[in-house]
Amino acid sequence: MNDLARYERRRRIMYGWMLLSPALILLSLFAFIPSAMTFWSSLFSRGTRRNPSEFVGAGNYELLFADPTFSKVVVNNLIYAGVTIPVSIIIALAMALWANSKIPARGFVRTAFFTPTILPMIAAANIWLFFYTPGLGVLDQIGALFGFGSVNWLGRPETALWAVIIVTIWKEAGFFMIFYLAALQTIPPDLKEAADIEGASRWTYTRRIVLPLLMPTTIFVAVNALINSVKLIDHLFILTKGGPSDASKLVLYYIWELAFSYFDRPQAAALTVMVLLVLGITAAIKFIILDRRTHYQ
Amino acid sequence: MSDAVKSGQATHYVMAPKRSFRPRLTLALDTLGAWTLAIVWIAPLLFAVWAAFHSTSDAVNFNLAGAWTLDNFRTAWDGAPWLRYFFNTFLLVTVVLAGQLVVTTLAGYAFAQFQFPGRDVLFIIVLLQLFILPEVLIVENYVMVSRLGMFDTVFGIGTPYWASAFGIFLMRQAFKSVPKELDEAARIEGCSWFGVLWRVYVPSAKPTYLAYALVSVSTHWNNFLWPLIVTNSETTRPLTVGLSLFGAPESGVNISVISAATIMSIAPLLIAFLLFQRQFVQAFLRAGIK
CATH class of the missing domain: 1.20.5 (Single alpha-helices involved in coiled-coils or other helix-helix interfaces)
Structure with a gap:
């Protein structure tokens, strides 16, 4: 009997590993080994025909810190994250509150908010290109009605990054809305009634009751928005290509450019390692601190 | 009141x-x-x-x-091999989804219903992949795919997404909610582990599968950066990459034609969305809220 139990246990262990093996092999091939290789190749110099690649330690990182484009893309990405995260959260929240209230044509309103979410970023960029084109574009035509001159939104360093930011917000706000909408629908109606009896204004009710109850959703959405601010760069390929003079270049686009336009893999690797570090810290904060605090949900 | x-x-x-x-x-x-x-x-x-x-x-x-x-x-239609691009995208989302369903089902089942040492550590390692975005690892994944001889193939674009941590997580949650009694009953009836998975767990997780499928298809229909990197021919290039080449300013296409091409390439997904809006929204919700 004891032998049978032990046999059964061993069989289950074997099955467990067997079931997991495809996932583990694939994750190793396309996530863990590449991560390790990224770190490894960031420690070697770029090999040329005359100078074979050699170990340089932190050399690539030093080069990167000395590279003015690097600081430019980091600052750009911080602005990109710093604007897109809070603005899309606020718009998503407003959308959800409206889409949840008893307004006429609510179905249309919800569809309008959500539709950009299912478009490819490339298509979104093509659509917005029409808006930004100098002279002929929609924005300029609207501006002309009010007597403003033509502005090259995508071609000027002061406006290019903002043009990119607007497309990102347009694309992601509707997606975040549905999470708020779902959370709003779980708030028990008695809370609203109680607040009404107490004479609380709508604003007080929203600020003191709704917003705190939506906190876990906000954290979830914020983490997603943060990840998006690293990976949503497809529209750069259509709208600005990172220009003019790097004014709208973001970190991931620069990684792509370093690796596939300048063929400087070690520099790309060093930059990738830094992005992975930032993502790792985010993951740690999310798992260790936030998940523990939001247990009550 | x-x-x-x-x-x-x-x-x-x-x-x-x-x-x-x-x-x-x-x-x-x-x-x-x-x-x-x-x-x-x-x-x-x-x-x-x-x-x-x-x-x-x-x-x-x-x-x-x-x-x-x-x-x-x-x-627009005459300007690029759209039919080929549509076919490539269709093939790509099918390959990605098929692979994901198999891999995440097996792994989710193991995490949900099998007790073995090291399981929880493994689960955390899998979850790590949620943050090691495939988009960030483009350089080394490109090397890896080339080394495996999959450059410029649909599998080159698709396989890196098969072991989706997010999918594994979803399946694990879905399988965990299956009552143990059902599992045991099936075993007493003489079902093998695969029989139990196929007859008990998979049918009970149908809504999760539907949700995951919708999210996966719309994600990969829209994916751009990775396909751009690992394709270089008409025979594998998906719609998004084709569209970006078609709309490139260098090719001097005018704005109405670009709009037509854009509308054309988003039409299938957009129409599907408008028809099954409720399911789409539910799917994104189910997939997002854990």
């Missing part, structure tokens, strides 16, 4: 006619705000649709009376 009972400032409104005034005003303001934002949000898309059906000069001059035409679609 009527509005008149409201304490505080509400006592000023004890007079009957004013009672319903404030809620009605708020509703009017809400409606105004919501409609304005909705129109602003959908306008770019509507405008692109409108422009796609008009000549460039009508489109840029906002000539609302301009004649409707299909010429832009004709020009």
